[in-house]
Amino acid sequence: MSNIATIHESDVHGVHEEHHEHHHHETFISKYVFSQDHKMIARQFLITGIIWAIIGGLFSVLFRLQLGYPNSTFPWLEDILGHWAKGGKIDPEFYYALVTMHGTILVFFVLTAGLSGTFANFLIPLQIGARDMASPFLNMLSYWFFFLASIIMFASLFVQTGPASGGWTIYPPLSALGDASSGSKIGMTLWLVSMAMFIVSSLLGGLNYISTILNMRTKGMSMTRLPLTIWALFFTAVLGVLSFPVLLSGAILLLFDRNLGTSFFLSDIVVNGKILPNEGGSAILFQHLFWFLGHPEVYIILLPAMGMSSEILSVNSRKPIFGYMAMVGSLFAIAILAFLVWAHHMFVTGLNPFLGAFFVLLTLLIAVPSAIKVFNWLTTLWRANIRFTPGMLFAIGFVSLFISGGLTGIFLGNSALDIHLHDTYFVVAHFHIVMGVASFFGMFAGVYHWFPKMFGRFLNNTLAYIHFWVTLIGAYLIFWPMHYEGLAGMPRRYYDYSMWESFKMFGGLNEFISFVAMIVFATQLLFVFNFFYSIFKGRKVTTPNPWGANTLEWTTPVRPGHGNWVGEIPEVYRGAYDYGKDGREFIPQTEPVGENESHH
Amino acid sequence: MGISLSWPDKALGRKNYKLTKGANGLGVDFTDPASHDDMHVPATVHIPVGRPVKFIINAQDVIHDVGLSHFRLKMDAVPGIPTTLWFTPLYTTEQMKIRSGNPNFVYEISCDQMCGKGHFSMRGVIVVESEEEYRRYLATLDPEYWTVYPDKKPRAAPATTPSNTDSTKSKAPLAAILPAANN
Numbered sequence: 001m002s003n004i005a006t007i008h009e010s011d012v013h014g015v016h017e018e019h020h021e022h023h024h025h026e027t028f029i030s031k032y033v034f035s036q037d038h039k040m041i042a043r044q045f046l047i048t049g050i051i052w053a054i055i056g057g058l059f060s061v062l063f064r065l066q067l068g069y070p071n072s073t074f075p076w077l078e079d080i081l082g083h084w085a086k087g088g089k090i091d092p093e094f095y096y097a098l099v100t101m102h103g104t105i106l107v108f109f110v111l112t113a114g115l116s117g118t119f120a121n122f123l124i125p126l127q128i129g130a131r132d133m134a135s136p137f138l139n140m141l142s143y144w145f146f147f148l149a150s151i152i153m154f155a156s157l158f159v160q161t162g163p164a165s166g167g168w169t170i171y172p173p174l175s176a177l178g179d180a181s182s183g184s185k186i187g188m189t190l191w192l193v194s195m196a197m198f199i200v201s202s203l204l205g206g207l208n209y210i211s212t213i214l215n216m217r218t219k220g221m222s223m224t225r226l227p228l229t230i231w232a233l234f235f236t237a238v239l240g241v242l243s244f245p246v247l248l249s250g251a252i253l254l255l256f257d258r259n260l261g262t263s264f265f266l267s268d269i270v271v272n273g274k275i276l277p278n279e280g281g282s283a284i285l286f287q288h289l290f291w292f293l294g295h296p297e298v299y300i301i302l303l304p305a306m307g308m309s310s311e312i313l314s315v316n317s318r319k320p321i322f323g324y325m326a327m328v329g330s331l332f333a334i335a336i337l338a339f340l341v342w343a344h345h346m347f348v349t350g351l352n353p354f355l356g357a358f359f360v361l362l363t364l365l366i367a368v369p370s371a372i373k374v375f376n377w378l379t380t381l382w383r384a385n386i387r388f389t390p391g392m393l394f395a396i397g398f399v400s401l402f403i404s405g406g407l408t409g410i411f412l413g414n415s416a417l418d419i420h421l422h423d424t425y426f427v428v429a430h431f432h433i434v435m436g437v438a439s440f441f442g443m444f445a446g447v448y449h450w451f452p453k454m455f456g457r458f459l460n461n462t463l464a465y466i467h468f469w470v471t472l473i474g475a476y477l478i479f480w481p482m483h484y485e486g487l488a489g490m491p492r493r494y495y496d497y498s499m500w501e502s503f504k505m506f507g508g509l510n511e512f513i514s515f516v517a518m519i520v521f522a523t524q525l526l527f528v529f530n531f532f533y534s535i536f537k538g539r540k541v542t543t544p545n546p547w548g549a550n551t552l553e554w555t556t557p558v559r560p561g562h563g564n565w566v567g568e569i570p571e572v573y574r575g576a577y578d579y580g581k582d583g584r585e586f587i588p589q590t591e592p593v594g595e596n597e598s599h600h
Numbered sequence: 601m602g603i604s605l606s607w608p609d610k611a612l613g614r615k616n617y618k619l620t621k622g623a624n625g626l627g628v629d630f631t632d633p634a635s636h637d638d639m640h641v642p643a644t645v646h647i648p649v650g651r652p653v654k655f656i657i658n659a660q661d662v663i664h665d666v667g668l669s670h671f672r673l674k675m676d677a678v679p680g681i682p683t684t685l686w687f688t689p690l691y692t693t694e695q696m697k698i699r700s701g702n703p704n705f706v707y708e709i710s711c712d713q714m715c716g717k718g719h720f721s722m723r724g725v726i727v728v729e730s731e732e733e734y735r736r737y738l739a740t741l742d743p744e745y746w747t748v749y750p751d752k753k754p755r756a757a758p759a760t761t762p763s764n765t766d767s768t769k770s771k772a773p774l775a776a777i778l779p780a781a782n783n
Contacts, residue, residue: 267679267680270661284678423712489672495719502670
């Protein structure tokens, strides 16, 4: 009954909306470019993120080409890349630049800005019942700082000495000394400047998300009634605001070491026969600063995917999320532990083994909240009447990948095992599954689920199903065999293994992995096509609540205008997960609690 | 990559990176008498089977890593901050050729920390051999001190040939590994 009422209301709002927009006379620039509307900023983040994802993915295909076929030449590569691929074979220096930029782009520009930037902007005001962010202007600045960072990083791809090539973790002294690597010349300076801009963008966004969630919830939307998406985005923002400044300090000190002759990270160095005067610095100090961001960063990437998957799993299971408070508590526990485990990236730097033991304990503790989340996702699915929408499939895929990748984290978190596994393909397999592909699945789930709200149209389902199955199976085929390579000690970031007696037997396996990687990349282009095609030609959304969901964004008109709700912002009377209650499929948050309603 | 072996006095000479010039590629401070019997070898380390061996690891230019995948060990090489690693090899290279069924088997040292464009080819070899073979090998080496200061080389055979003393048996051979020059 209330559902019908909602539809009726929004039809009325539709009329109002035209009226409303008529008065504002938005120009193209103010509507699509320097927009302060959170939904437009979200779309800007998403589309910029997609462009970066294509570039970052393409880089991985290029270096997989070298890894899979180290003895072949591809003359067309020289046509495109010039001196970076003389004779059709990628130059080692360029190979390392590709690896470095692949990591940088995917970790920061796609899975941080593209993921949080998109969904925090889009969902926070819509799901908490606010007209916009606390500061729409800072929100706009956040996007444009990200854009500036993107331009600088993109420009670094075209400098003569090449982009940064010391790995995305940019450990000094390699990244500090132009003499040590040509990627550490101007390319590295541009990397650091770009990241400084990126961090400003991230902080502006994060502060906005936190203050919006804390201050601008609609009447009745208590913290314990928030959808889990919002909780996850809230903790993500807190992690970012507390940890990104530490990376910024590291980046600035590194800039000083590079350009002003300071010795924060440099000591006792002889490079190319030159004895450097720097003394007293510590190369390890940088790793502490880097991983103090770097580890929370993993959760900055993962938590939004967790939150969105929780929401989508519940909506499409037509069941309440199992253990709402436990889900919030485990997010909180992960957010706290995220700050206390950074040195597990540094077990073989000469770190005191006794100190290592504490980091082992704290690292393995993360398994507890992680297991709670997995248990709750599975129990939400248990005996549910599941609707296998594309969004739901990707959310289930996220759970699968999170389990597979999480289990290998228990191996790596153990400092004794890590002595062998550190910097091998085991690590590559672990973090690509648990953080890379899993978060991509969360992001895809979010895009498929909220695309109707973003663009008023549906994505094509057939293409979506092809996209899901090829990506899921492909991801496992790519990353599962890497565990075996890693257990044999095969180091990561190698350009060619054919000269190594210990690792050359993996040549065939590497070729197989490269082959699958190309298929999976091509499938992502199918998604990109589906995305842009559906914005203009997709099936139109006709009802405001196509998924039958409880949350507030589905009470807005099909295409919400500036300010989201035309009339009053709706009041909230209940949590977001009243599905299948009292024989009713779903009860929106806006419906008052009935007198005879049962309590869960 | 350079490696200095300490034998028989069980102590490596002091090092100072500022002395890394010309023939003294590892920056050894030859005013320290402990350095006078240290032997320097390129990227192949010989060690005896069944005896604990300790590596003292340093780096000259950037962070490298001494990765010993067959021993399930690795340790970073950090400029300015020496690290250590010790282990006991149980099988000689020859024994491993039979055990692994691979006649080309070799204990490889791989650089496991991104160090620049030559990272993938930064390779060392460990030869694990019997005590006897090891002593024969040591006998072929001269202390680096004599190479850098040829006038200090004694005319007669030195009193401290590596093949003497029983007193050395219970202690670990000491090797310092200094990976550098990635390109």
